[in-house]
């Protein structure tokens with residue numbers, strides 16, 4: 001699994017790796033440039049006009065090597081050089097010298113930056129990488145402002161968009177990439193929503209530094225990819241019966257919000273649960289029985305909201321429970337939740353209104369344990385822990401919350417962050433913007449609950465659930481784009497098993 005290490009550790013990683021492998025730093029830069037070009041070739045045509053903007057450090061060195069390699073492949077390349085002569089790093093200088101004579105390279109003066117017009121199809125930003133140590137100003141800011149204003153170009157950042165610090169939140173402006181191709185591991189700050197408009201779509205390419213080597217820089221932060229979840233899935237034999245696939249109970253719904261629990265239950269079934277039952281107020285019984293004939297429905301003896309008057313016998317029949325979607329936060333619902341948490345002994349996922357209720361009742365949080373999973377979005381999370389200045393602080397608080405209460409915390413977002421009580425954090429790589437739609441969270445709750453019910457350990461259930469939810473979203477939106485709705489994600493769950501090659 002890919003480690004996410006600090007941007008400031010890169011220099012040491014670089015020198016240690018070079019020393020251990022007995023290679024030159026130039027070779028490592030060449031590997032990086034080659035990895036970028038391999039990705040570039042499968043995404044851009046040779047007749048695209050490519051401008052590569054190269055700064056004075058090693059990020060600029062990468063850009064120069066990329067220019068040389070793309071030019072050799074027949075791309076129409078032009079290189080622009082920025083930065084003071086005195087600051088040019090050794091490998092950057094070497095790559096300047098290696099530029100073929102026929103490859104056009106232009107040193108940009110302050111005057112050029114102000115007045116030059118660019119006629120390009122693709123802009124490659126190799127001005128600054130993880131070495132940025134202050135907000136952009138002067139010529140670099142002028143250049144970035146100009147590049148950001150260009151229309152009808154595709155903007156690609158090398159390693160990290162110029163100006164974005166690798167471990168902190170951006171101050172001031174930065175290059176606004178459509179795509180960022182990051183070397184070896186995603187830099188921590190690429191996970192922050194504050195940087196979404198600068199990073200664009202993130203690709204991580206390997207430059208040959210093995211995981212074993214990266215581990216010594218570990219900060220217990222990992223990037224969750226497809227290959228990391230496949231082996232975490234359980235295999236079921238031909239003789240498996242519905243009991244083996246688990247019985248799950250989805251708890252929630254209130255008058256006008258029965259759809260949430262329906263989506264949650266349907267997602268559980270599509271994820272493979274042998275049996276799904278819903279516990280809802282009576283107003284939801286008919287709706288569910290007609291709308292989703294595969295579920296069993298039990299109800300509390302109250303019409304519009306769940307209440308203490310619910311059937312407690314037989315709860316131990318269920319292997320896992322998902323609680324909260326559409327539940328509301330009425331006094332009845334609060335009483336119900338406290339009682340249910342005390343009564344139900346199996347693993348459970350708490351979502352939506354269950355989290356809102358927990359946030360109002362600190363005492364209830366003391367009942368959380370290692371088999372419990374909380375799945376808040378950012379607003380719900382801040383109701384739990386208080387306001388946060390930025391995502392970096394939010395991630396630190398998520399880690400702390402999980403440690404303090406001994407539960408798993410899934411902070412939902414573009415790179416959903418899963419915090420475990422041992423302090424490890426996993427950042428999800430799957431999913432896309434089209435999943436930002438009502439009900440997508442209910443689907444996730446149903447999926448994680450399903451894996452818990454199928455007998456997955458809590459860690460595997462959450463990692464598999466979060467990754468596959470994103471994958472199903474990607475599949476659903478392939479032909480629907482912004483027209484994707486949560487039910488489409490549910491329908492795509494079976495196909496996501498095909499993509500994972502899990503039967």
Ligand SMILES: NC(=O)C1=CN([C@@H]2O[C@H](COP(=O)(O)OP(=O)(O)OC[C@H]3O[C@@H](n4cnc5c(N)ncnc54)[C@H](OP(=O)(O)O)[C@@H]3O)[C@@H](O)[C@H]2O)[C@@H](O)CC1
Nearest residue numbers: 014029032057058059087128129130131132133134135159
């Ligand atoms: N091990 C790896 O993973 C590998 C890493 N590789 C690559 O190396 C990159 C890191 O290279 P790097 O350390 O040379 O830093 P880089 O980002 O080029 O900038 C340094 C220059 O910027 C300057 N500067 C700073 N802030 C500034 C500002 N606001 N405005 C203006 N100037 C500013 C600073 O000078 P200063 O002004 O601070 O004296 C210095 O001159 C990394 O992102 C990746 O692309 C690959 O080659 C493969 C192996």
Ligand SMILES: [K+]
Nearest residue numbers: 125128160162
């Ligand atoms: K860059």
